[in-house]
Structures are given as structure tokens and as C-alpha cells.
Amino acid sequence: MLDELDRTILEILIDDARISLKELSQKVGLSSPSVSERLRRLEEKKVIRSFTVDIDPVALGYSLTAIVRVRPLPGMLHIVERLIKETPEITECDKVTGDDCFIGKLQFRTMEQLDTILDRLAEKAETNTSIVKSSPVKRRLPPLS
Structure with a gap:
């Protein structure tokens, strides 16, 4: 279901959902448009349901x-x-x-x-x-x- 790049993107987002698209792209070695497209597909597949804040x-x-x-x-x-x-x-x-x-x-x-x-x-x-x-x-x- 997920390839290695999608898993890497998700692991980075789990650690810091506020990371900029530019920084995320640099960490995974893809262009910003490529990462943006992957994020869009992960949202369409309902793998990513929301970006949220964790309040104590x-x-x-x-x-x-x-x-x-x-x-x-x-x-x-x-x-x-x-x-x-x-x-x-x-x-x-x-x-x-x-x-x-x-x-x-x-x-x-x-x-x-x-x-x-x-x-x-x-x-x-x-x-x-x-x-x-x-x-x-x-x-x-x-x-x-």
C-alpha cells in the first residue's frame, strides 16, 4: 500500500507535522511539487486524515x-x-x-x-x-x- 518514500514522509510528519514543504522535500530528496503530489495522494487515500495539534x-x-x-x-x-x-x-x-x-x-x-x-x-x-x-x-x- 505504501512505498518506502511514502513511509519516510509519514514518519517525518509524525515527528513534526508543521515541517515546511521545502524542508520535507529536502529530507526525502524530492522536489517540492513531487512531495506535494505525494501528500495529496495520501490525503485522497485517507492515509492522512488531518494535520492537527497535540494539546496537553x-x-x-x-x-x-x-x-x-x-x-x-x-x-x-x-x-x-x-x-x-x-x-x-x-x-x-x-x-x-x-x-x-x-x-x-x-x-x-x-x-x-x-x-x-x-x-x-x-x-x-x-x-x-x-x-x-x-x-x-x-x-x-x-x-x-
Whole structure:
């Protein structure tokens, strides 16, 4: 799917998405138009979905993180999913198989704030919450090769 040059371009962008096209071209040994064309094709193929910024939640005052497993009560699946989507402190959520329907990641400032968030779900779902102590593996991509 990806040739060696595409992988090299992606590795450089993963390290520094703000790199200039000129500098990227120099690093991979191609002209700027050639690299620009490769980037356009990677975006068209949805290999590159966006160029984004990585913000540390702690810098915004969100010093606590929790993982919450959510099991909607009978008939409440769609309502719970909507509540999850409408809760900005839930920064990631996966719909999963097994006993729980959702596994979410929450960023919050205080335990009281966590209680408030969970209380919104309490009438419509059972929750099981774990506070994150550390993250030995931050979000990362699978190997490019």
C-alpha cells in the first residue's frame, strides 16, 4: 500500500507535522511539487486524515484522567450514546463488544466534576470507572510497514 518514500514522509510528519514543504522535500530528496503530489495522494487515500495539534490536557487544568466502562440499561443504548457524544470531557470513546457497550476516556479537573459527569449517565447506564495513574504507552500509530 505504501512505498518506502511514502513511509519516510509519514514518519517525518509524525515527528513534526508543521515541517515546511521545502524542508520535507529536502529530507526525502524530492522536489517540492513531487512531495506535494505525494501528500495529496495520501490525503485522497485517507492515509492522512488531518494535520492537527497535540494539546496537553494538564496545561488546560485537566489533571485527572479516567477510563469508564459503560453498560446502558435495556432500551437506553441510543440515549447513552448521545449523552456520551454530548459530554465534552469524554475525549475518546469506543463502542465495543462484550458486557460493556462503550469504553471512554475522560479528562477532568476534580473528583466532584467526575461525579457530575457520571451522574448524567447513572439513570440510563451502569458505569465502572478506573482512574489513570500513568500512561506507559501514549496514543501511537501501528507500524507503517
